Amino acid sequence: MSSEIAVKALIFDVFGTLVDWRGSIAREARQALEPLGLTLDWPAFADAWRGEYQGAMEEVRSGRLPFSKLDRLHRRNLDIVLTRLGVDGQVDEAVRARLNLAWHRLDAWPDVEAGLQALRRHYLLAPCSNGNISLMVDLARRNGWHWDAILGAELARDYKPKPTVYLHACAALDLKREQVLMVAAHSSDLAAAAAAGLRTAHIARPDEAGTGLGESAPRVPVDLAVTDLRELASALSR
Structure with a gap:
């Protein structure tokens, strides 16, 4: 992923992307x-x-x-x-x-804890979920995640894929939209984030809704497409 403006923060969809x-x-x-x-x-x-x-x-x-x-x-x-x-x-x-x-009390996918730890060395990390803040706190404590902030619907007082949710996340971090990478397993989420001016990364979760009933590849243009968060960390370090 190349850009004249470096990515400084990653924000994450949670349901399906980080948790089963x-x-x-x-x-x-x-x-x-x-x-x-x-x-x-x-x-x-x-x-x-x-x-x-x-x-x-x-x-x-x-x-x-x-x-x-x-x-x-x-x-x-x-x-x-x-x-x-x-x-x-x-x-x-x-x-x-x-x-x-x-x-x-949802369980994380197996790659998530190690992937977030690797990413956290170089980037600000935060959820950008439709879940409320207390829900995000409980999932983080249950699964051993360490966020720099908790962003998303409750902060914006609206739900994705409304542009305001992504834009409030960027504003909360005092970053330009191009400095923020939205990470999700859902093409619709990434399309909305890209339309709002963010960078995008797709995580394959082919079995999210049952065997073969998730996205194994993005259905829209994205900046990065990877199989899991560990691969994302490797791709961003190149």
């Missing part, structure tokens, strides 16, 4: 709901919950709902899924509240 949301939510749902006598397809449950994600955020992006932290939207979506599955009456408030925080 599907496997983690399937595990957490089983732990919470199986003791109630529920037998469900747990990966399908994770998919259904995640499937409400964009629609809920679009309510905010469109202005139909005021800005709400993702924890609140996740809870709204959980209630929708439990009703759709016909188990609404079997899950009490305490279980729902605990299960909703499953998004704070």
